[in-house]
Amino acid sequence: MADRQAPPGGGQKLRSDTRRNRRRLLEAVGQLARESPDQLTMQAVASRAEIGPATAYRYYSSVEEALEAYVLSVVEELREFSVTSSAQGRPLFDAVVNKWMDLLGEHGAALVRLRSRRGYLERLHSGNETIAATRDAWSEPVRGLLDDIDAPAEMLEYALFLCNIIFDPREVQDLLRETHLSRREVVARLSEAYLGALRGWARAG
Template sequence: MTVLATEQLNGAAVRGRRDVVRNKRRLLNAAGELLREDPKNASMPAIAEKAQLSVATAYRYFPTIEELHSAYLHSVLVNVRDYTLASPLHGTALFEDVVIRWVKLLETYGPAMIQVRSKEGFLTRLHADDDVIRTVHDGWERPIREVLRELGVPEDRFDFALMFYNALFDPREINDLLHNRGKLSEDEAIHTLIQAYYGALKGMAAG
């Protein structure tokens, strides 16, 4: 094979990879928009149409709607994971900073995330190494472990602490709290939720 032919093949491969990345991004963005605006009709054909791709192309990248939903959730959770890994903070300061980041993300992505909740329990998915829950684990492991140490909670309770976090800071519950917080400001509502989480951890340690 000539050098020119090799370069042409390499160039085609690069363009192919770029096409895959671009098309997947378009499908994820389209899925998020439809799940927010018209969740009852967020089918694969509707998502493909909104992404300006064929249904066959959509199914080539995501064989089931559930896989597309998981990929969408993962794309949001990666933001939290990367933010946590880059943070210079420690202890409760780290945890509370990441919570604020999470709530801000939910203001944009929460309504779509609510539509794609799993039917399986959190610990079951954690122990099965579910892709989405693994990303939750990776994003919150350091903040939660540092909170456990600061509050004097045994670190072997980490899985339960992560489960409690998932229950209290679930997108549906956060959305409900922010829209029904009464006289509390958003900051006060978040602070109250954080303190409730700390109380749960202390209760777990006492138990």
């Protein structure tokens, strides 16, 4: 008996279904993180996405894994903005900071839920996909700042470490919610604090 063959285009339809289901699940993660963060479970995500729980678990084994994928998609958007920008130096850094603030405004509720017991550098060195995308998003803007202040290029990894601390989503949102500072003021103060940290690190080295 001849082997059965999939109908033409069957594989393409499967890939299309996979992309659609993943997109719906990640959209559901973001919606629930904003609306009902205490009820963020895989069952709730599947229900919001209108996908059966068994199907949802085929894509993500836990809500933490779904959150990780959601955060990665946000960071990838920042990376795409950064690497395709025509700006350089301080203007590039300012543009990426403002894009990050836009993303925090839209996705911050989900970003702050994902915490790790491991530090930035440990995750970077172990090949964590989200941290690698974060590095790629910020590397060129930060490298431009280092050039502007005549800091050594070898300081880049430490500079990215400091960037991760100062522009942490949880702390940025805390400033916006709990102080009288406007978004523009928060951006200005954090950016200047970051420049000060870079200069201080370079002097200490």
